[in-house]
Amino acid sequence: MPAKSTGPARHPRTGGRVRSDDAREQVLAATTALLEEGGYPALTIEGVAARAQVAKSTIYRWWKSKPALVIDAYAQATAARxxxxxxxxxxxxxxxxxxxxxxxxxxxxxxxxxxxxxxxxxxxxxxxxxxxxxxxxxxxxxxxxxxxxxxxxxxxxxxxxxxxxxxxxxxxxxxxxxxxxxxxxxxxxxxxxxxxxxxxxxxxxxxx
Amino acid sequence: MPAKSTGPARHPRTGGRVRSDDAREQVLAATTALLEEGGYPALTIEGVAARAQVAKSTIYRWWKSKPALVIDAYAQATAARxxxxxxxxxxxxxxxxxxxxxxxxxxxxxxxxxxxxxxxxxxxxxxxxxxxxxxxxxxxxxxxxxxxxxxxxxxxxxxxxxxxxxxxxxxxxxxxxxxxxxxxxxxxxxxxxxxxxxxxxxxxxxxx
Amino acid sequence: MPAKSTGPARHPRTGGRVRSDDAREQVLAATTALLEEGGYPALTIEGVAARAQVAKSTIYRWWKSKPALVIDAYAQATAARxxxxxxxxxxxxxxxxxxxxxxxxxxxxxxxxxxxxxxxxxxxxxxxxxxxxxxxxxxxxxxxxxxxxxxxxxxxxxxxxxxxxxxxxxxxxxxxxxxxxxxxxxxxxxxxxxxxxxxxxxxxxxxx
Amino acid sequence: MPAKSTGPARHPRTGGRVRSDDAREQVLAATTALLEEGGYPALTIEGVAARAQVAKSTIYRWWKSKPALVIDAYAQATAARxxxxxxxxxxxxxxxxxxxxxxxxxxxxxxxxxxxxxxxxxxxxxxxxxxxxxxxxxxxxxxxxxxxxxxxxxxxxxxxxxxxxxxxxxxxxxxxxxxxxxxxxxxxxxxxxxxxxxxxxxxxxxxx
DNA sequence: AATTAATCGAGACGGTACGTCTGGTCTTAGA
DNA sequence: TCTAAGACCAGACGTACCGTCTCGATTAATT
Known part of the structure; x- marks a missing residue:
């Protein structure tokens, strides 16, 4: 169970749409793909958003910066390895x-x-x-x-x-x-x- | 023998204004100062140009990038050290x-x-x-x-x-x-x- | 029927922040003001951006060049005239x-x-x-x-x-x-x- | 003998190298050629200097601006026409x-x-x-x-x-x-x- | 079923620095 | 004293991303 950088329940929820796991996975997958294709310098939040078909704000909601995103993607890639x-x-x-x-x-x-x-x-x-x-x-x-x-x-x-x-x-x-x-x-x-x-x-x- | 990254006579000159040593020193000094004040990430070519009272194009004429500039400034700082x-x-x-x-x-x-x-x-x-x-x-x-x-x-x-x-x-x-x-x-x-x-x-x- | 060069709804919106009418007006007003003060040659996109308190990119998003901007400002100035x-x-x-x-x-x-x-x-x-x-x-x-x-x-x-x-x-x-x-x-x-x-x-x- | 906008001897000369008529002709020829190839907007003093094998300062010495140069080149082209x-x-x-x-x-x-x-x-x-x-x-x-x-x-x-x-x-x-x-x-x-x-x-x- | 609340995609916003370009000036060495 | 060469300052260009912000539309859990 890797990469718990974003805890599942940060404050007592009382309703509201739940976080999309699909979006999360799309983002990490896009990050990994872009890292492989162009390396770290070519990785941009805008690029990830476009690739993952996700809004930039969705990325910023869950990761506070590009390296935080990469650290999660890396963890996912090496999980249980x-x-x-x-x-x-x-x-x-x-x-x-x-x-x-x-x-x-x-x-x-x-x-x-x-x-x-x-x-x-x-x-x-x-x-x-x-x-x-x-x-x-x-x-x-x-x-x-x-x-x-x-x-x-x-x-x-x-x-x-x-x-x-x-x-x-x-x-x-x-x-x-x-x-x-x-x-x-x-x-x-x-x-x-x-x-x-x-x-x-x-x-x-x-x-x- | 310090900081010769930009040699004094790269091709046989046949005229033309000579490189301003003053500009060169101003640029390196500004680079050093800004590095000390704000660290590497806060160092920008624009900032160096402004601080050194030099045109941006003069910097780009002699250094192809920010790290090339820093490497020269570092060499100067540690020369003969x-x-x-x-x-x-x-x-x-x-x-x-x-x-x-x-x-x-x-x-x-x-x-x-x-x-x-x-x-x-x-x-x-x-x-x-x-x-x-x-x-x-x-x-x-x-x-x-x-x-x-x-x-x-x-x-x-x-x-x-x-x-x-x-x-x-x-x-x-x-x-x-x-x-x-x-x-x-x-x-x-x-x-x-x-x-x-x-x-x-x-x-x-x-x-x- | 004034100044419709940048229509209000050019493609069927499916979300996204709406265009700021305030920014649009600020830009056109700044253009007009600068035209009056310094004439056309002294008009620059940078100057307009600074005067209108608007990002350069916002101007470039809606007008593809300086004359396109001027043509709009002119149209606004002569609207219904x-x-x-x-x-x-x-x-x-x-x-x-x-x-x-x-x-x-x-x-x-x-x-x-x-x-x-x-x-x-x-x-x-x-x-x-x-x-x-x-x-x-x-x-x-x-x-x-x-x-x-x-x-x-x-x-x-x-x-x-x-x-x-x-x-x-x-x-x-x-x-x-x-x-x-x-x-x-x-x-x-x-x-x-x-x-x-x-x-x-x-x-x-x-x-x- | 057209285009006398820049007279041959504007002040009583007291010695020194004489104005190169070759340079003058090269400049006007280059101006004409560049006008034909790329039109007025593509014409730059730097381009003319490069094409005419002449220093920029030589052009500025005899013509005060790009249009002054063009007006001379035009006059030469239409002389006696x-x-x-x-x-x-x-x-x-x-x-x-x-x-x-x-x-x-x-x-x-x-x-x-x-x-x-x-x-x-x-x-x-x-x-x-x-x-x-x-x-x-x-x-x-x-x-x-x-x-x-x-x-x-x-x-x-x-x-x-x-x-x-x-x-x-x-x-x-x-x-x-x-x-x-x-x-x-x-x-x-x-x-x-x-x-x-x-x-x-x-x-x-x-x-x- | 209605309400509430947080999510989602989309995309415009103000900013900053980039590296390039041209202009016009100045300083050299050589003719 | 002129010429060619080319470095100099200056400043606008148009671009790329940044991180923030509104939007309208969804989607659960709670009433």
Whole structure:
């Protein structure tokens, strides 16, 4: 049950036309289609409205901005795609998680969405907070794996979880955004090995 | 040798008014000022023109887009600020380099510029190539340090330089762009330690 | 029946905000005011938008060019001003019609509009067609008077109506545009006398 | 040696490079060519400069505006084309004169020039005066013919020469500018007949 | 069944900045 | 001192979307 960004009952209704689910789906589908066809910059609210046969005001009623719309479309597209892996080892969990993450390149829409959202977070301070939370939720999943590794004794108890997450996600985003080197799911395992070595290299570096 | 993005003599001149250096400086100064005051999204060509007391067409004559302008203003602002360090050890060089890099947070203009440029690279395919080259030049400086480390025997000769650069720059950009954790120059040393540990951890992970 | 160039219901509405009559009137009033103040060449769409407190896009939505706007403003200004005269004689009708026409000089806005529209018709081929039609409608009014004269037996049935209209309107426009001699309503009667003499002088001259 | 609007030596020269007659001719030729190809509106000083391989400033040095340039080019094109006819009768003179005038339609450049100049006279008050003088010179030629007719006794001595000129030129310009009816040299004779009838119809109509 | 209230599509509204264009001026190097 | 070249300031152009706002028409849940 993904993408609950617009709750079902925000105030005690006493009548009135109910929200059209058809419209909602049309909008998300149009967003996805346009993202794939022209990329994030070519995506406009007007374009989505036209494509979805929906009024602009209907879009603005349910989503407050273009990135909010994209974040919903992205969530719908990846729903139930990322079950938290549990392979029994940190290396296994992380590798599974990262491999799936790197697969983003196989889905133009996901790639455009991620790049566009990151761009928008730089340009729209209001969205930046939302984006930060969204990123935070992905980080939480990852730090959960690390915590299980600590419980198992695979990792020291004092590692800096935040720094670990940066070390894992940083290079991914950097490659995705700059595009100097293609992302390949096969790179995930090697990256995990490196990161684990770094984490075991000594005291947490962020705050000595 | 700063800010040569617009060379002084691109074709053999045979007459014609010479480019106004005053105009050029006014434009870059206005860009810097506006970046500091309102951030990248509030920066507009019209605003720069008005602030610099310059015609819009003069800006468009020398810079093909807003990010091209910002990249020049950034280069001017950081000119001669980053001499390539040479401390005798890889760790020392990298730490010096990264410490200076992390200082970006002390200069709002530099921070706004970096974030805005990365955003623009996602939105403007034409600029993306320019940006990639620009990023590449920074990476080259860094890999130069690593190569010297290899020469000195501090690092194995088969490490993946590209991956190393990703590992170093990735977390920096990730923090800069997401903003979940503040950047602090003091973190640089710890990060270098981690990265070097990762690089020594085994075979190059990217392409075995 | 004034100023219907932008009809109130051009296509069967099925929803949507209705056109703002206030905006329409503000625009036409601003056009008239600016015509009077600075003349046709100083009239700009931007100026009208600013004066009328209206978005430029609103103007472009309803008028495709500056002359189209002026033609509407002119029509509004002269609405119901020129009832077709019916005095019982050709000479009387024509004199009344021409006298009113010559009064254009008393209204700077009308004079500026006429001169500007004629100029624009030379410069903008697309508008030329519109202008020709507009001129045609004035000619039709005039030839209607002549036709009544033929019915009454005042004029021969074989006169060239087109040529007659040229003979009547030509000198008016020529004076208006060149400005070598001031237009005066009192000249109308004499001109009519001359023209009628010319028309009675013999066979239609244009195509024997 | 036509088109002396820009004399060869306007102030007592005291040395320096002499005016390039080649440049002058190139400019006028380019003006004529562009008038024929794209009409008056497509004619720009920049275009002329490019076509004539001449600097914009060179054009501005010798001609103060676009219409001044066109008026020179027109004069050059029609030089020695219009000898004042002397057939022995007013009707003959006028018909010869008008027939030649109506031939303008056979020369696109002349037609474009006339229409453009008239348009410009409406838009550029400074040029309007020049244009009025230019028009005046053509009127003088015509009134000269009428005066000879008075001398011969063909016309009454008290006819209004100015009005006569308006009656003759007005319909010509009106057709040329509006374009509702094609101009044809064969129409000249009939028009002359009509006008003479009008002039003989009675007292001068302009000022009773 | 009538009422009420929130939805829906449509599309006009005021705005802002865009990138282009032309005009007319000014400053060079070279003839 | 002129010429060609071309940069300069200025400002209107017409376009694209933005986010807001009226419309009339639906569509439930509540009376």
């Amino acid at each position: 990322m079950p938290e892996p549990d392979t029994g080892t940190v290396a296994g969990d992380l590798t599974a998680f990262l491999t799936e993450l790197y697969r983003v390149v196989d889905y133009p829409m996901r790639m455009q969405a991620l790049r566009g959202l990151m761009a928008e977070a730089q340009l729209d301070p209001e969205f930046a907070a939302t984006f930060r939370d969204w990123i935070g939720s992905r980080r939480t999943v990852l730090t959960g794996m690390l915590l299980r590794g600590i419980d198992r004794g695979e990792l020291a108890g004092d590692i800096d979880l935040g720094y670990a997450a940066d070390l894992i996600f940083g290079p991914f985003w950097y490659r995705l955004l700059v595009g100097h080197t293609p992302l390949e799911p096969a790179q995930a395992a090697g990256h995990v090995t490196s990161v684990l070595a770094a984490l075991r290299s000594g005291r947490s570096p962020a705050r000595p | 980053m001499p390539e360090p040479d401390t005798g050890t890889v760790a020392g060089d990298l730490t010096a380099f990264l410490t200076e890099l992390y200082r970006v947070v002390d200069y709002p203009m530099r921070m706004q510029a970096l974030r805005g440029l990365m955003a623009e690279a996602q939105l403007d395919p034409e600029f993306a190539a320019t940006f990639r080259d620009w990023i590449g030049s920074r990476r080259t400086v860094l890999t130069g340090m690593l190569l010297r480390g290899i020469d000195r025997g501090e690092l194995a000769g088969d490490i993946d330089l590209g991956y190393a650069a990703d590992l170093i720059f990735g977390p920096f950009w990730y923090r800069l762009l997401v903003g979940h954790t503040p950047l602090e120059p003091a973190q640089a040393a710890g990060h270098v330690t981690s990265v070097l540990a990762a690089l020594r951890s085994g075979r190059s992970p990217a392409r075995p | 020129m009832p077709e005269p019916d005095t019982g004689t050709v000479a009387g009708d024509l004199t009344a019609f021409l006298t009113e026409l010559y009064r254009v000089v008393d209204y700077p806005m009308r004079m500026q509009a006429l001169r500007g529209l004629m100029a624009e018709a030379q410069l903008d081929p697309e508008f030329a067609a519109t202008f020709r039609d507009w001129i045609g409608s004035r000619r039709t009014v005039l030839t209607g008077m002549l036709l009544r004269g033929i019915d009454r037996g005042e004029l021969a049935g074989d006169i060239d109506l087109g040529y007659a209209a040229d003979l009547i309107f030509g000198p008016f426009w020529y004076r208006l545009l060149v400005g070598h001699t001031p237009l005066e309503p009192a000249q109308a009667a004499g001109h009519v006398t001359s023209v009628l003499a010319a028309l009675r002088s013999g066979r239609s001259p244009a195509r024997p | 219009m000898p004042e006819p002397d057939t022995g009768t007013v009707a003959g003179d006028l018909t010869a004169f008008l027939t030649e005038l109506y031939r303008v339609v056979d020369y696109p450049m002349r037609m474009q020039a006339l229409r453009g100049l008239m348009a410009e006279a409406q838009l550029d008050p400074e040029f309007a005066a020049t244009f009025r003088d230019w028009i005046g010179s053509r009127r003088t030629v015509l009134t000269g013919m009428l005066l000879r007719g008075i001398d011969r006794g063909e016309l009454a001595g008290d006819i209004d020469l100015g009005y006569a000129a308006d009656l003759i030129f007005g319909p010509f310009w009106y057709r040329l500018l509006v374009g509702h009816t094609p101009l044809e040299p064969a129409q000249a004779a009939g028009h002359v007949t009509s006008v003479l009838a009008a002039l003989r119809s009675g007292r001068s109509p302009a000022r009773p």
